[in-house]
Structure formats: C-alpha cells, structure tokens
Amino acid sequence: MSRYLPTAQLDDSTTSSANAGMESSELQRIINWLIDGARSSRDSAEMISDACEQLVAAGLPLWRFGVFIRTLHPEIYGRNFIWRQGEEVEIGTVDFEILATPEFARSPLRIVFEEGLEVRGRMDDPDSKRFPFLDDMRAEGVTDYIATPMRFLDGSIHAISWTTRHPGGFSEDDIATIRSIVAPLARVSEIVTLRRTAVTLLDTYVGNRAGERILGGQIRRGHNDTMQAAIWLSDLRGFTALSDRLPAETVVDILNRYFDCQVTAIRGHGGEVLKFMGDGLLAVFPIDEYVGDASHVCSRVLEAAREARASVEALGHPVGDVVERFRFGVALHVGNILYGNIGGGNRLDFTCIGPAINLAARLEKIAGRLGRTVVVSEGFAKVCQHDWRNLGEFPIAGFSKAQRVYGLAEETPVVMA
Structure with missing residues (x-):
C-alpha cells in the first residue's frame, strides 16, 4: 500500500531489524565506510556507485538509486545522481522552473522536500498511480519504490529514492537496512555538498580563479x-x-x-x-x-x-x-x-x-x-x-x-x- 511514513531515525532497534536481512558486520562496515568519508572513492559519482554495489553485494535487492540535493545556486534548484545496476552514475541538474511544473506537483519528491515524510509506492497498489513518475518505473519492471528524506545539520531536507525489481518488492528487513543507511549517507553527502556550495558561492561572487585561491587558503590580508x-x-x-x-x-x-x-x-x-x-x-x-x-x-x-x-x-x-x-x-x-x-x-x-x-x-x-x-x-x-x-x-x-x-x-x- 502506498503511504507516507514519519522519517525513521537510526537507532538500535532499526539496526537490529536490519541485521535480520543483512549480516550485522557487513552493514556496519558499509556504515563505517560512509561515516569515514568514503575515502576509497574519488568523487561523488564513484562514492554513490561504490555504496550501491556494496549494498547489493550484501543482499539488498536494489535496482535503481537516486540522490537529489537542493543547491545554493542562483540558477540551479538542485543536482541529482542516478545509479542503475550495471550502468554509470548519471549526473544532472534542474533549474527553478521545475517547481511550477505539474510533474513536480505530483512527484513523491515534492512530499519529501516540503513535508519531510518518507513515501512508499508498491507498483501492485492502485494508489501508486497518483504519482505519474511511478508509471515510468512500473514500465521498467520496478516492483517497489521508497523515497526517504535526507536531513542535513542545517535543517534542509534532501531526498534519496530506492527502487527494486525483486518480486514482492522490499521486505521489512530491506526497509530497515535502507533507513539505517540514510543517516551516514547524509553526513558524507553534506560534507561534499558544503564544499561544493563554497566553491559555487565563491565562483558566483568573486570568480573562478579568485575562488580557487580563497578556498586554497589565501584569506589573509x-x-x-x-x-x-x-x-x-x-x-x-x-x-x-x-x-x-x-x-x-x-x-x-x-x-x-x-x-x-x-x-x-x-x-x-x-x-x-x-x-x-x-x-x-x-x-x-x-x-x-x-x-x-x-x-x-x-x-x-x-x-x-x-x-x-x-x-x-x-x-x-x-x-x-x-x-x-x-x-x-x-x-x-x-x-x-x-x-x-x-x-x-x-x-x-x-x-x-x-x-x-x-x-x-x-x-x-x-x-x-x-x-x-x-x-x-x-x-x-x-x-x-x-x-x-x-x-x-x-x-x-x-x-x-x-x-x-x-x-x-x-x-x-x-x-x-
């Protein structure tokens, strides 16, 4: 059944439930890797690809994964990173005009951004048809979709989407695993986003070369x-x-x-x-x-x-x-x-x-x-x-x-x- 759920926080009960569907040590290893900054990945796209592949190898039936980061930019509303099994991560941007489109008004992500709620849509549930985006996912063989809010320390809400083609969709253990990953993923995403925001603001207000010098430490008179x-x-x-x-x-x-x-x-x-x-x-x-x-x-x-x-x-x-x-x-x-x-x-x-x-x-x-x-x-x-x-x-x-x-x-x- 499609539903809105309160944002789940990472706690002992969530991790314990997740362990039933994934080895505790493997899940903790992935969480620790994210908290440590995903240092083995060279950039954001590779970090997302590595994280998804590790989760799949550990037993999560993930087929498509999306991260949607709202940006502080004069022209761009946000950036998105889309991973699919066997493909390279797609990176895109959307401008502010998207906020006035019918597609955004009827998107699960609008609920995540504006209300901070978790949204789930099982493809076999007729109620999921009120989200046109899920029709596209259904056509690609998706059986289940979850959009989770990703909160940064400044209170801003971003979003992660998770889809599977597994018969019957995500199990409750899979959902617990997903929720346990959101918080550490938010921390490393926020660090990367803050640095990118600093670069963007410096580029916007002082120029690219000057921004690079300032960010490199030339900040004293x-x-x-x-x-x-x-x-x-x-x-x-x-x-x-x-x-x-x-x-x-x-x-x-x-x-x-x-x-x-x-x-x-x-x-x-x-x-x-x-x-x-x-x-x-x-x-x-x-x-x-x-x-x-x-x-x-x-x-x-x-x-x-x-x-x-x-x-x-x-x-x-x-x-x-x-x-x-x-x-x-x-x-x-x-x-x-x-x-x-x-x-x-x-x-x-x-x-x-x-x-x-x-x-x-x-x-x-x-x-x-x-x-x-x-x-x-x-x-x-x-x-x-x-x-x-x-x-x-x-x-x-x-x-x-x-x-x-x-x-x-x-x-x-x-x-x-």
Whole structure:
C-alpha cells in the first residue's frame, strides 16, 4: 500500500531489524565506510556507485538509486545522481522552473522536500498511480519504490529514492537496512555538498580563479600575487540619465541583461569577471608568462569585445511606442596587476589593483568622450595585431606621460547627446 511514513531515525532497534536481512558486520562496515568519508572513492559519482554495489553485494535487492540535493545556486534548484545496476552514475541538474511544473506537483519528491515524510509506492497498489513518475518505473519492471528524506545539520531536507525489481518488492528487513543507511549517507553527502556550495558561492561572487585561491587558503590580508593579464573595463553609456527616468526595477532588469551580454562573451573567451561596479564591469584575462601567449589572449579579448558589442546593440527595452537601444564602452589594456586580498580588519575583497588597472579606467572615460565602443592602449595594440586607428595622445590623470590610444578602424564614432 502506498503511504507516507514519519522519517525513521537510526537507532538500535532499526539496526537490529536490519541485521535480520543483512549480516550485522557487513552493514556496519558499509556504515563505517560512509561515516569515514568514503575515502576509497574519488568523487561523488564513484562514492554513490561504490555504496550501491556494496549494498547489493550484501543482499539488498536494489535496482535503481537516486540522490537529489537542493543547491545554493542562483540558477540551479538542485543536482541529482542516478545509479542503475550495471550502468554509470548519471549526473544532472534542474533549474527553478521545475517547481511550477505539474510533474513536480505530483512527484513523491515534492512530499519529501516540503513535508519531510518518507513515501512508499508498491507498483501492485492502485494508489501508486497518483504519482505519474511511478508509471515510468512500473514500465521498467520496478516492483517497489521508497523515497526517504535526507536531513542535513542545517535543517534542509534532501531526498534519496530506492527502487527494486525483486518480486514482492522490499521486505521489512530491506526497509530497515535502507533507513539505517540514510543517516551516514547524509553526513558524507553534506560534507561534499558544503564544499561544493563554497566553491559555487565563491565562483558566483568573486570568480573562478579568485575562488580557487580563497578556498586554497589565501584569506589573509597581504596574500597577493603579481599577474600579467589583459584587462577589460567597461560601462553603460547614459546610465545616470537612464536611472533617473526609469523605475528602479526596470533599471535592474536592464543591467542584468546588459551584463549577460558581456559575461557570456568574457567567460567564453577565457576571461574572469572580478567586479560589478554599478554599470561598470572589471574583468581580467590571465596571460601565462611561461607560455608567452599574450598575443593569443589579447586576440580572444578583442573577439569577446566584438561579441559583447553586437549583443548590447541587439539589446532593447520598450519605452512607450519605441524600443530604446543601449551602447557601452570598453577599454582594453595589458600589463601587470597585483591580485589578492585588500581591505580592512576581517572584511576583505579579492580584487586587483595597480597602474595598469588605473590606466584602463582612464581609457574607458576617453572612449566615452570619443564616442567609441572599443579603445585600447598602445601596449594592447602592439601585442594584438589588428587594423587599428591611431586616435592620438591624451594626458592621463596620475600618469606623467600622455598615453596613445587606438580604436577599431571599422568602427564609426557616435557622439552621445
């Protein structure tokens, strides 16, 4: 009979009942292996595969196993790992749109996530047909299905699903074994998930390379490195006037879509976004000094700038009967930067500073004055072979010498009103 059951906790009675269907020593060995972190497995997928194979070898009639972890991610609702006998573990993700689908509304996992209850559906029970997912399982020869909540220490509820093709489904001893495995599996899953969450958050807020350094221990003020990089500094033209005449919610939406135009191009060509500053964006493209790939890197930066320009030009926002178009400017430079922790007390920022960054910021302002989308420094123009147009020398605040600036020969300047 399909039913909802309170979450079972691992205790002496549960383990004792499980021992009737599986040798006590073998079950305890698997539990100890999980509690110890499943160290013999190289990654999450292998850990799941190893755990399932050990359980099957010990007598649990498991055919399909799924782990569903809700994530702290701006775009992804959760990740799933699916194991089937004789197959590699499938890894997938689902986005937040799934929450509004009829499939999720009628899924056993919705009950697990929202109510923290255990759900069981025997395929020979007509009541199980209210879960469309179980129709798919029935077609694959499944006889019994159990979804168990997996609670993390922070109170969040995740889920594990267990299915069998064994005639008659899971026995009570099998169910006791399953319940006894949930708690240790939750502990090792939480450790893996926490580390992945830390990586995701760092990648989201400071960028991939910076995140790796922070997670690797560079968390003290003074932990800095010098790096050669191509520098990208851009902003949206007319942003102040735009903010003054449009609702704040509309401005935020425009900014997000505007940044999408750049971030996709930057990351697609090997760059890393370090900072959003209002409508401004700072990104770097590291150059390997040992490989000597400065020319190749700068060529990719220029290609990213062209892609971003085309995307921004195609971006529009309806205002009354017309569609408002947007323009942006980007300055490209190449040089050495100081890359690391800067701040006060225990509040730090992982960013980059140096004369090269300052020059890029000044060049971006010159791009606006000249009505240009893309301007580059003399150093960038020398490294990146292209049909450049010499735009002249300009005095730069903070620099003793005037700096020569170049633009794309094919670009027609547009003077902003």
